[in-house]
Amino acid sequence: MKLLNISSPHATRPGTTGGVMQQVLLAMLPGIAALTYFFGMGHIIQIALAVIVAVGAEAAVLYIRKKPIGFFLKDYSAVVTAVLLALALPPLTPWWITIVATLFAIVVAKHLYGGLGQNPFNPAMIGFALVLISFPVPMTTSWTAPTPILENAIGFSDAVTLIFSQRETIDAYTMATPLDLYKHKVAVATADEITLDPIFGSGIALGWEWVNIAFLIGGLYLLWRKIFTWHIPVSYLAALTACSILFGWDSDRFVPTSLHILAGATMLGAFFIATDPVTASTTPLGKLIYGAGIGLFIYVIRAWGTYPDAIAFAVLLMNFAAPFIDQYTQPRTYGHAKAKRGLPGKE
Amino acid sequence: MSTKSLQQISKDGLWTNNPALVQLLGLCPLLAVTGTVVNALGLGLATMLVLIGSNIAVSIVRNVVPPAVRLPAFVMIIASYVTCTELLMQAYTYELYTVLGIFIPLIVTNCAILGRADAFAAKNPLLPSAIDGFMMGLGFTIVLLLLGAMRELIGQGTLFSNMDLLFGETAKDWQLDIFVNYPDFLFAILPPGAFVGMGLLIAIKNSIDSKIKEIEDGKKDGIVAGSKRVRVTGKIT
Numbered sequence: 001m002k003l004l005n006i007s008s009p010h011a012t013r014p015g016t017t018g019g020v021m022q023q024v025l026l027a028m029l030p031g032i033a034a035l036t037y038f039f040g041m042g043h044i045i046q047i048a049l050a051v052i053v054a055v056g057a058e059a060a061v062l063y064i065r066k067k068p069i070g071f072f073l074k075d076y077s078a079v080v081t082a083v084l085l086a087l088a089l090p091p092l093t094p095w096w097i098t099i100v101a102t103l104f105a106i107v108v109a110k111h112l113y114g115g116l117g118q119n120p121f122n123p124a125m126i127g128f129a130l131v132l133i134s135f136p137v138p139m140t141t142s143w144t145a146p147t148p149i150l151e152n153a154i155g156f157s158d159a160v161t162l163i164f165s166q167r168e169t170i171d172a173y174t175m176a177t178p179l180d181l182y183k184h185k186v187a188v189a190t191a192d193e194i195t196l197d198p199i200f201g202s203g204i205a206l207g208w209e210w211v212n213i214a215f216l217i218g219g220l221y222l223l224w225r226k227i228f229t230w231h232i233p234v235s236y237l238a239a240l241t242a243c244s245i246l247f248g249w250d251s252d253r254f255v256p257t258s259l260h261i262l263a264g265a266t267m268l269g270a271f272f273i274a275t276d277p278v279t280a281s282t283t284p285l286g287k288l289i290y291g292a293g294i295g296l297f298i299y300v301i302r303a304w305g306t307y308p309d310a311i312a313f314a315v316l317l318m319n320f321a322a323p324f325i326d327q328y329t330q331p332r333t334y335g336h337a338k339a340k341r342g343l344p345g346k347e
Numbered sequence: 348m349s350t351k352s353l354q355q356i357s358k359d360g361l362w363t364n365n366p367a368l369v370q371l372l373g374l375c376p377l378l379a380v381t382g383t384v385v386n387a388l389g390l391g392l393a394t395m396l397v398l399i400g401s402n403i404a405v406s407i408v409r410n411v412v413p414p415a416v417r418l419p420a421f422v423m424i425i426a427s428y429v430t431c432t433e434l435l436m437q438a439y440t441y442e443l444y445t446v447l448g449i450f451i452p453l454i455v456t457n458c459a460i461l462g463r464a465d466a467f468a469a470k471n472p473l474l475p476s477a478i479d480g481f482m483m484g485l486g487f488t489i490v491l492l493l494l495g496a497m498r499e500l501i502g503q504g505t506l507f508s509n510m511d512l513l514f515g516e517t518a519k520d521w522q523l524d525i526f527v528n529y530p531d532f533l534f535a536i537l538p539p540g541a542f543v544g545m546g547l548l549i550a551i552k553n554s555i556d557s558k559i560k561e562i563e564d565g566k567k568d569g570i571v572a573g574s575k576r577v578r579v580t581g582k583i584t
Contacts, residue, residue: 108543134534 017116021076023227024272027218028083031268034214035087038207039144040154040173042091045163047083049095050102054082057106065111077116081105084124087268088312089131090142091154092162092170097135101127121319122279125312132307140308145175146207149198178205179264180308182255191251205263212267219271228275231287232294236270237261239295247303254303269298269311279319286322286329293318353478360482367490367545368552372459376450377491378541382502385509387495388488389443393432393451395484398460400428402480405468421464422455429455443512459487490548497544502536504529 035043058078062069085105089098105127113119132139147153154162154173162170176184178199185194194200203209223230240260248254260266265273274280274294281290294314301310332338351359366372373394381387404424412420433451436444444451454460463483468476500506504526510518534540 130534133537134532135530136533138530 017075017077020227021080023222023225024080025076025083027222027227028087028215028272030214030218031211032083032087034207034211035091038146038148038211039091040147041156041159042093042144042154042163043087045156045159046086046089046091046093046098049098049163050082050086050089051079053099053102054078054085054106057103058111061107061111065115067115072116075116078106078110081110081124081127084268084272085127088124088128088265088273090139091144092142092159092174093131094138094142095164097131097138100134101131103127104130117278119278120323122273122276122315125273125315125319128312129316132312140176140180141174142170143175143177143308144173145199146201148201148206175199177264177308178208179255179259179302182259183302186253186255191256204258208263212262215267215271219267222271222275228277229284229287231284232275232280232291233270235288235291236274236295237266239292240266240298241295243296243299247299260299260302264302264309265311266298269294269315273311273315274318279315279322281322281325281329283326283329283331285331286325289325289329290318290322293321351475353475356475356479357482360479360484361486361489365486365490365552366459366462366483367487368549370459370462372462373457373487374545376453376457377487377494378538378545380447380450381491381495381498381541381544382536383499383509384492384495384507385443385512386446387491389436389440389447389513390450390454391484391488391491393436393447394454394457394460395481395488396432397425397428397454398463398484398487399477399480400431401425401460401464402468402476403473404428405464406471406473406476409469417469418461418465421461421469425460425464426455440513446512459483493548494541494544497548498535498540500525502532502534502540504531 032043032047055073055078058073059069062072082102082105085101086098089101105123109121109123109126110116110119113121144150144154150173152158158173162173175181176199181197181199182194185197199206201207219233222228223233241257244255244257244260248256248260274291281287297314297317298310301307301313305313307313360366364370367374367377376390376394380390401421401424405421408420408424429452432454433444436447436451463479467479471479496506499508504524506523506525507518508522510521514521535544
């Protein structure tokens with residue numbers, strides 16, 4: 001008999017992988033709607049492009065690997081990867097960057113490691129990190145300004161033109177993200193001066209606050225449906241909040257806590273990316289450590305790094321650590337004594 | 348005590364025991380400087396030169412050096428050849444020398460060279476050692492070139508750029524622009540791209556090897572038409 005060599009949890013539940021993935025897609029809808037409302041049609045086109053490429057690539061690789069194509073396509077994992085990747089990319093990313101990122105995510109980050117369930121790193125974040133380090137200029141200058149402060153909203157045809165063909169007029173639509181802008185201006189201006197910029201609106205960060213709240217709602221829905229447990233999002237957000245209060249209490253010198261929580265991809269990361277069951281820790285204590293690690297790294301990279309946001313690198317760094325965390329946080333088996341820790345002492 | 352034929356030595360160096368793809372030696376320069384074809388070729392030729400020289404010298408002194416101090420002696424020999432190569436490069440290809448920088452002196456720490464000196468040249472006569480040095484160097488250079496070409500093509504969309512660093516003015520227009528208006532793909536130029544590219548090359552070599560083995564096994568075990576089936580024990584496939 002061959003022993004199954006699979007990672008915990010071993011207890012399964014009713015429902016299928018495809019069912020779970022459909023719930024995740026459903027829960028992303030409010031976030032996608034908010035992004036489209038505030039930042040134009042770019043995200044919709046990116047999602048469509050990434051999904052087409054991802055499904056095509058998945059089918060091609062499954063064909064080469066001689067696996068049943070229909071069976072594996074029906075688990076929707078490639079679609080979820082593609083949508084997450086498209087949501088992470090700036091809305092006006094040139095089309096070829098989206099294609100490169102999606103292909104790398106599916107072919108290299110997922111299937112070269114053995115397909116769904118075998119990949120040590122989050123495929124969507126690998127694809128994102130690849131294009132972020134490879135094409136820094138288009139990746140940081142393709143963020144659209146929020147629609148309320150644009151003269152003309154970005155319609156479908158505008159987005160198609162900007163993504164697929166000419167990019168000369170792109171400057172009229174793009175703007176730094178609030179996180180990036182605050183970080184760069186804080187060296188020369190006070191908090192009150194910075195927040196006069198229309199990009200911050202009357203609230204925290206125009207548009208972004210609603211996007212994050214929408215993703216939070218989607219995440220809470222998934223939590224209610226018990227798609228994942230509370231550990232990772234809670235420790236992630238707690239660590240990020242704690243770090244930003246500890247280091248950033250003075251908003252004249254650091255990005256304030258409210259911006260850390262409600263701008264950028266914080267909520268998308270907390271509920272949809274960090275909770276990926278394949279690449280995250282699986283033990284309860286391990287999940288707390290894993291989430292807190294991501295929160296900590298996000299703060300460190302946002303505060304002292306040069307990239308506009310930090311979710312991808314923070315998640316990938318903790319993906320590295322997840323097997324190690326699992327090794328040392330194995331829970332006590334019911335009916336057995338607590339495992340001895342540390343080096344064996346003299347009796 | 349040479350037991351290998353020259354043919355076998357050549358095959359080992361180029362394929363079965365390739366220093367870069369099988370022994371995985373000398374990865375530091377391999378991964379660091381293979382951003383373009385010209386860098387790869389420069390480093391490959393320098394390494395090959397040192398490898399041939401050191402193999403010959405080690406083979407000559409192999410019966411004189413006591414085993415206890417053989418490694419320091421070999422390293423001294425290798426270091427002298429590296430110094431010669433370095434001076435030669437400074438004299439004739441100074442720009443390339445500045446581009447490759449620290450990785451030329453670092454050839455001395457390339458395990459492939461000390462490995463061949465200790466594992467082969469110290470036990471074999473002059474001619475096989477020289478051939479071994481040449482073939483191992485050639486195998487290493489070919490892998491460097493493949494990786495360099497791959498990274499240059501994906502990273503910058505060109506091939507053979509800046510070949511004048513090595514071949515003088517006439518090589519200036521050897522550059523092939525494969526893709527026009529290519530946005531630099533930094534990942535391929537940065538070290539992670541080298542690791543991924545190297546992994547792909549090793550995977551290609553392994554898959555070719557297993558294909559060859561499959562064909563050979565198929566030939567051996569194939570059922571010959573008209574043969575009678577006999578019950579045998581001890582082998583179940």
